[in-house]
Amino acid sequence: MSNYETDINLDKLELEYNNDVKKDQTYWRENDAKFAAVHQKVENYEEFCDIVKASKLKPIDKNDITSKATTSWKKTKN
DSSP: OOOHHHHSOHHHHHHHHHHHHHHHHHHHHHHHHHHHHHHHTOSSHHHHHHHHHHTTOOOOOHHHHHHTOOOOSOOOOO
16 A cells, blocks of 8 residues: 555645646636726727736835835945
């Protein structure tokens, strides 16, 4: 009789699970964007595609802007 713990690679299983969850989230996000685009009655297919592509974008907040602000010049003493 085999030991089930040694037959199953849990790390691989977890990786596959996480990838499938991510794909599922992407599918539903894009699906919701498609319905929103149809509801908005876009002018053409290009606008429709742009709305679906933009569905992955998230608004930035104040912390995103201030945390990456750095001085790009050197300060020198005279």
